[in-house]
Amino acid sequence: MSKDAGFFNFSLAKILSDSQSILDQARIRLLYYGFYIIFVAAFGLFLSVYLQHLTLLTTTSGIVLICIAALFKYLTWAPRWRRVSHALLLMATLVNLSNVFIVIQKVDIITIQVILMVILFGYYMLGQRVGLLYSLINIIPVLVFYVLNYNESYFIALKPEQVDQSTIIISMFANFIIIIYIHSHFYSAFIKNIKQLKETGQEQAILNSKLEYAIEKAEKSSQIKSEFLATMSHEIRTPLNAIVGMSNVMIMANPRDDQRENLNVLKSSANNLQSIVNDVLDFNKIEAGKVMFENVKFNLVDLLQNMCAAQRLKAEEKGLKFALKIDPTLNNRVLFGDPTRLNQILFNLVSNAIKFTSTGSIYVKAFCYENQNSKVRVTFTVKDTGIGIDKSNLESIFEPFTQESITTTRQYGGTGMGLAIVKRLLALQGLHMHVSSKVGEGSEFSFNMEFAVSSSNINEIGENHPSLKNTEMLSNLNMLIAEDNPVNVLLMRKLLSRWKIKPTIADNGEHAIEIFKSGSFDIILMDLQMPVMNGFDAAIQIRKLPDMKKANVPIIALTAAALLDIEEQIFNAGMNDYVSKPFKPEELMEKIQNLVFAGAGQRVS
Structure with a gap:
């Protein structure tokens, strides 16, 4: 029902809307203006048969007039054109068959015209199936009547009414006008619809062309971005290689304590720069779907201890307590997985925790919540007592190049890539990060990961590799x-x-x-x-x-x-x-x- 149309509405404009298709609007217009034609024709017939004192026809035409007025009011109040169309077709069918079998008791040109109108109206308004149904309902009984009448076997006690020539002329004239109107109206609607489809097709072709151009431009942009990253990586890594390398060489030369301190600062700064470059490049790989996960043997306990050893120093430099707790059931277990990517995930989480914590502690935990001979499931948790995250920002912090606020970026630095990389690395493995945080109290990040268990002994890992200390x-x-x-x-x-x-x-x-x-x-x-x-x-x-x-x-x-x-x-x-x-x-x-x-x-x- 249209919002503007009320019970006392008689305006066509208020029952049409842009949401309706061209054909639906044409159907509503056909009904709206068609009601005027039908009403005038029905009223003319009513007067004609009334003056001839034909009781049945007068009653029938009177009922038709009332039904037409009621349906017109219903259409202008609630433009449910399908219901109105069904009602009109049923009314025409009942009137036509009652005239053939009861009132006039014969098939004349008026009957044929009504059947034609039912067929046209049914197909145009309600489609092929409904149009066929109403066509058969009207045609089959009339054919049956023809056969019975031909064999002189049809008889009812009621005497048929006879109409004069003027009534027949009025009926024929009105029926022809309605048939012409239905054809003319839908012909215009179909032509308009075809033009619109053509215009829509042309617009679609233009949009497709623009889309193809946009896709091509995006692909070129992506290629240029990859090439740019490759070039910038080479240009940055080459001098960075010299800085890190020379720092290592000088540290290996047993420098004085003051020199070693300066070299460590230099090396740490270079490593931070390298970490930023690697974050950007890793994210580019992840976005392009080029990340491949290994499935190699590794010692989870060693991985956690080595990763946390370096991070512990950073935490203690800020005066933070650092605690690592590993489930004892993981000791002496050789697991299958990707230690490099797991280390990258945990490293980013712990680095973030240290970065955003000024006082308090950092807590890292690996808890084995399912321990079987063939597999283990481990929950990794990184908890801090840092600045915390507002609930409304819990999703946005995982977006690339995003931190909780501009103030956070200025105060703590960073690219905003760490958590984005963590989330995508987990997502590529079908895993999900769980986050709980309170502003001013701290944050807790955790995720579950399943590992296959190797039958190898823990001491066998690295047996085939010569000692790196033996130069x-x-x-x-x-x-x-x-x-x-x-x-x-x-x-x-x-x-x-x-x-x-x-x-x-x-x-x-x-x-x-x-x-x-x-x-x-x-x-x-x-x-x-x-x-x-x-x-x-x-x-x-x-x-x-x-x-x-x-x-x-x-x-x-x-x-x-x-x-x-x-x-x-x-x-x-x-x-x-x-x-x-x-x-x-x-x-x-x-x-x-x-x-x-x-x-x-x-x-x-």
Whole structure:
């Protein structure tokens, strides 16, 4: 029912609305104006039969007049055109059949006209099925009457009424006008609807074209963003590698206590910068769906203790109490999972807790709430007594580049990426973060994670890896280093000299191949972005060498790039492993030892 239409409404405008389709509006108009035509025709017939003193026809036409007035009022009050259409069709059917079987007792041209009107009106107003139904209800009884009348077997006691020629003329004239009106009205409506569909189709084509352009632009923008991140990563990581690397070299040189303090500050600042860069790049990987989760053996207790050892120092520097509690049932258990991503999740949560806590304590807990032989389910909890989070902001803090407020960002710093990364890493594993917080009292973050349990002994992990403290085994190792940045070359020389490795430097991929062919090397460190020939092409050429011994020499890629598929490109080029700049000395040493002495992960093209 229209909001504007009331019981005393007679306006068409108030029963039409923009929510109605063109055809529905046409149907309402047909009924509205059609009622005037029908009423005039019915009133003319009423006068004609009344003057002829035809009782049954007068009664019938009078009832029709009353019904038409009532239906018109109902339409202008509540424009339920389907109900009105059904009522009109039923009325026409009853009047037509009563005339054929009772009042006139014959089939004439008026009867045929009424049947045609019922068919047209039924199909146009109510559709194919309803139109067919009303058509059959009118046609079949009339055909039956024809047959009975033809066999002279139809008879009722009631004498048929006879109408004069003027009544027939009025009926025929009115019926033709109504038939023409129905056709004309719906023809106009259909033409208008076709034009609108054509216009809508054209508009849709324009919108599709704009959408395709927008998608293409978005894809290009995404590609440009990835390329920009890759370039910026390389440009930032290259000098950062020198800063972190030189800090490590100088710390390894047993500096004075005051020098060590300065170097630690320098290294800590560089690590913070590296953490920010890594957050942005990791988020880009996650958004692109390029994150792959490992399923390797690891010691959960060691992971938690090592992660918290570094964080404990940061907490104690702020005067905070730091507590780590691990469920005893997790001791001596070897689990399957992705320790790197788990460490990243917990590291971000603990870092956030320390950042936003000025006084009080940080509490980290790993509780085993389901312990079976084949699997364990662990609840990880990080709780603080920090500034807390307002209830209305609990969802927004997980959005990228978002913190609770501008004041929070200014006071505590940070990119707002940590929790966004945490949420998405958990979501990719089908997990959910639970948060409870009170402003001024602190926050608690927790999540559940399931791990498969290995049958291996805890002492077996790392058995096959040589000790990283044993650098003597690297003595006199011949290493070819393909690196064009002089600062990085200087760093590598200083670092490798402490491990007594003999380095040979090549400033591009082509030069590296020439030196490698004429020399004897145990391993190659290959920078990826170099002039003349890059590291990928150089590695591919080395793997194609006819000398199988040379062709299978281990190659470790040195990369400062951030392309999402960089790992795949490295391995496709035949390289064995890679380290990202800035790298940790112990990480590089472990990879060198694994490839040269343990023969782990070798790839042959």
